[in-house]
Amino acid sequence: MKKDVPHIGLFIPCYIDQFYPNVAIATLELLEKLGCKVTYPLGQTCCGQPMSNAGFEADSEGTTSKFISDFAKFDYIVAPSGSCVLHVKEHSPKVDKLKKNQEHVQSNIYELSEFITDVLKVDSIKGSFPHKIGFHASCHGLRGLRLASDSERNEPPFNKTLQLMKDLEGLEVVELTRKDECCGFGGTFAVSEEAISVQMGKDRIADHVDKGVEIIVGGDMSCIMHMQGIATRDKDNVQLMHFAEILNQVIS
Amino acid sequence: MSSKASILAAIKGLNMKEKPLPEIPDFDVAPDLIEAYTHSLNGNKGTVVSKEELEQLIAETGFPKIYSSSPSFATFTNCELPQHPADFADLDLAIIEGQFASAENAAIWLDESNLDLRAIPFITAHLVIVIKKENIVGNMHEAYKRIGATKSGFGVFIAGPSKTADIEQSLVVGAHGAMSLRVVIL
Amino acid sequence: MSHPENATVFLKDKERAKWHDDTLWIVRQKRDVTIHQIPEWEKLRELASQIKDHTLSKLDFYLEELEKNATANGIKVHWAENAEEHNKIIGKILDEKNCKAIVKSKSILTEECHLNPFLEEKGIEVVDTDLGERIIQFLKQPPSHIVMPAIHLKKSDISDIFHEKLHTEKGNVDPVYLTHAARLHLREKFLQAKVAITGVNFAIAETGEFVVCTNEGNADMGVHLADTHIACMGIEKLIPRRKDLGVFLRLLARSATGQSITNYNSHFRSPSPGKELHLILVNNGRTKQLAREKFRNSLKCIRCGACMNTCPIYRRSGGFSYGSTVPGPIGSILSPGIDLKKYSTLPFASTLCGSCTDVCPVKINIHEQLYEWRQEITKAQGASLKGLSMKLANGIFKSPLAYKVSGKLMRASLKTLPDSIIYNPLNAWGKGRNLPNLPEESFKDWYKKNRNK
Incomplete structure (x- = not known):
């Protein structure tokens, strides 16, 4: 080095x-x-x-x-x-x-x-990932770190994570009905408000599944763990992945 | 200690540092104000009509009780201004002049100089407001510039007919006040 | 009952809960469409926030200005330290007029002060004239939303109560039919009322006037027909200049319902000749909230309700689940200031997703204040069970060895425990969710083997 x-x-x-x-x-x-x-x-x-x-x-x-x-x-x-x-x-x-x-x-x-x-000033990663994905914008990254524009504010659209994936061959990113609603994880909320937490997770997954998404891609494993837990329990036909796994897989 | 004194003392006791009061800048407005106005009014469930269309409507509908304080339509008045506004509970059509209107949201400014009784635009079954096309401004900031420091006891921006969506969010026009708003742009 | 318990009950009726969520989401979407037509939207939010911050920082000055100018206009100004005094002031005016029936347009403040039961106790008939408020008044319910008070009801519920109270056709659920029945019923009330009560959306210090916004025109129908108008406002409803209304009226209705403006925006500066106009300035805990620096700017709120429409928890638990006058995110940062113990679960009824903060037209950092209230509540509660386990966690995370051991134990035990224990109904995680598949080794173990030889 x-x-x-x-x-x-x-x-x-x-x-x-x-x-x-x-x-x-x-x-x-x-x-x-x-x-x-x-x-x-x-x-x-x-x-x-x-x-x-x-x-x-x-x-x-x-x-x-x-x-x-x-x-x-x-x-x-x-x-x-x-x-x-x-x-x-x-x-x-x-x-x-x-x-x-x-x-x-x-x-x-x-x-x-x-x-x-x-x-690193990398605009996008080149490679191939022929799948239909839905992007889960995790709230703290979205509205806290401003990793993407959100649906609440009037600002020019951007998304740093999807930007990195924009040139992947064969990738299709679906448009969700509620593009950035919370999945309901929320740390201890997942346990202290169990009923709403699970309902929110189910609703989020349904939005992806209704659009024919194969893989829900996100940037926070906490949200993914919560949604994966529900998807597995409900036997939903959808996978969940962190974007790092995809980028690392295609870049090699 | 009076409540006034105790409330003020509680606030003064906080010794808050004054924060700045911003000036309100000018913002861009629609290029065609009449077109923008018409579009906004439609959104609020009101309609723009021409003088001729209004005259035809009155002729065809035959409203039993009409009161116009607009000189352009003075001849349609067929009743006296009552002492008490409740006596206008059966007013079918009121025609009044608006001072100016904001294109961004169709809101028309009226004050006591336009209202022979404050209740008229609310109690009438149908309302017509007449505005001059040179009196359409771009947005609410320009509208308040026009109002300036005038001292009318009552003023109102009216932007549409009385409406509600309190039953399952279904929009219904004609809740308590005027069941329609027509705007004539002269 | 706590928020999670109420929410669990609300979610049991799956179909209705979904309808509630969808209905409010539509309102949120309408709001999104309108605000994207205003290129200067974010600038307007910033201006509104600064105007309110400024006003709050000189609230004593502006309140005195308001009183001085309003009095000069012929408005009778009253000050009330609390709800009780507010109600007494109104009671006294009504006694003087020998008034036995009033009409009232929507006012969250009178709800907060429990004015209706106070007046009814005195034998005075109170008629709430906003359609949604009239519906819930028939049902003896509080509002479940500050802008759409009857949003929790379906048209069949409303048809039933109108059939009972207004003798509409049984089973006729047409909103037009029902609204027109209410119109006829309320018109009688308007024509008879001698005193009308309204809330206040904005009071302007420099002109001594105040503004009331409605779509139905019910506030105007009430006050222009009555001889006496009583307007009630919290002391935070103040703004300095008339021109500031340009900013706030552009934000309010767009945020609330997605309309470009409410259809009636009435500016009351002085009474009609021969009539009376009263303005009551109410504290009821607001100066206490002003004193809490972290929570001060919650007083910027203009009661648009946008934070409720956007909140994924509000939409899935309903306004009643909060048990407070103002429900939803803004209610959850206002209510603990009123009664920390009673409302202690509300700041936790959030994932801290931040959507409320980003829709707020006056830029209240709602989700950050929810976080701050959590810190206050745990401090006040002392070493509760949760506190103990969290302190233990801090101990574990402070020491890498303890973390490693507990992590290993966790992975080992999760693998060996039978499903019946992990998915015990008492285990809140496992009730509706599976646990992740457990890896053979942690990343740390992998790293040591593969990078750190």
Whole structure:
């Protein structure tokens, strides 16, 4: 590796580490194929989001300090999850004794597609993926990190994740009836408001299935885990994938 | 302490830092204001009619009770202005002059100088408002510039007939007030 | 009852729940279509937000301006510290007029103050004249939505209650027929009423006037026929200048229903000769909310209801599930300020998806305030069970070893536990969802083998 290549700290959210190692591997390999120097700090655990969203931000300071110490030494921090990135950027508690490092981490952490388009300046990935997909815009990436234009605001349309996939041969992206409605995961909401959470997930999947989607593609495994759980239970004929798996598969 | 004093004291006690009040800029408006106005009015379930069409409608329908405060249609008035507005409960058609209108949403401005009784445009079964084409402005910002600092006791933007969608979101025209709005652009 | 319990009940009637969701989604879509016709939409939202922020930062000054100018116009201005005082002021005016029946157009404030039961107790007949409000008044229900009060009812429900109260044909569900029956019924009430009560959409400090917006024209029918008009407003309804109305009237109806403007937008500056006009300025906890810096800007709200129409939780649980006067996302950030304990489940009735914040015409950061209320609620609740497990989680995530061990244990136990335990009905995840297929090894283990030799 050349010395002047920026050094990326790979941040793999805890549930991806435990449940979806293939998404983490795809993220790592994709970044490497794009010429990046990537290290996965082995001591990393969790960003603290589940605690904060449940109302315990104050109790997550230890987790936040740990995160900052693990990642402050990197030029960039990249994760295959808009939700966890948003948490680190905007909702982790201020740790006064690590102020400088926290600021560095917060201004240099990126969601994967955002990093590839905005920092690596890659317009799109070339390859072939002959499938009919539906895109699930996860809320925190969409309305928090602004990874795409949303249906609520009057702004020119864009979508950083789909932009990377726009030149894939054979790919068909369907137009959904509700293009960016929440899937109902919402962290502890999935359990504390179980009935609505499952109904929202069912409705989201139905929108894709009604349009003949083969694969629901998203950028947050938490949403995908929730929808996959419902789709499996209901025996829906649809697959779910993280976009990193697709891009890593076609780029080789 | 009076409630006024306690409310004001509670606010003053917060020592809030004043935030800036923005100026409202000009925005682009539709190139053809009459066309835009007509389109907006249709959206609000009102219709633009010509002077001749209105005259023909009155001739054909034979509204029993008509009150016009518009000089252009003065001859159609066939009743006296009552003391109490309730005596206009059976008014079939009112024709009044509007001062100006906003093309973006079809809203027409009227104030007490146009309303012999404040209740007229609401209590009448059918309403006609007459506006001059040079008095159509682009949007609400321009409309408020026209209103300026006038001091009428009552003013209203009317943009369509009385309507409701309170039953299963089905649009029904004629809830309490005028069951139709026709606008004559002279 | 808590929000999740109410929501579970609401969702049991699958067909009706889907209809509720679809109906409100259509309103949201109409809103999307209209706002995309306004290129300066985002600029208007920013202007509205700044005007409201400015007003709130000088609220004492503008309230005094309003009182001074309104009084000079001939309006009688009253101040009420709370709901009780608000109701008493109205009661006193009605007593003076010896008035036994009033007509009232839509006002969420009078709902918040429980004015109707107060007046009915005094033997005064209250007729809500907005069609939706009249329907729910017949049914003795509160509104389930601040703009569309009867949105939870189907036309067959309305046909039934109209048959009972207005003697319409049994089984006639035609909305035109039913609306016209209500028109005749309410016209009688309008013609008889001596006092009319309205809410206020905007009050303007510089002119001492206030604006009331309706589509039905019911507010105007009431006030122009009555001798006395009483208007009730929360102190946050203020804006500084008449020209500011240009911004707000462009935003309000488009956000609420997708119309370009409400059909009647009445500006009341002084009473008609020989008549009376009263304006009541109500606090009822608003200065307390103003004092909470994180939640202050919830007072920018112009009550358009767009956050309800867009909220995937509101659409699938209905307004009553919130148990508060103002339901939905905005209600969930206003209500905990009124009673933290009673409304403690409301800030959690959200996935924090942020749609409410992005539709809000005055740019209230609703979902961020929901998040902040969660922090306040857990602090107030102390070390509850959830708190304990979360503290434990923080302990695990702080230490890589503990995390590794607990992760391994989790994966191991999930594999060996029989389905009957994982999918026990008490297990909220497993009730409607399967768990992910479990991998042989974590990414960390893979990385150590493949990259970190």
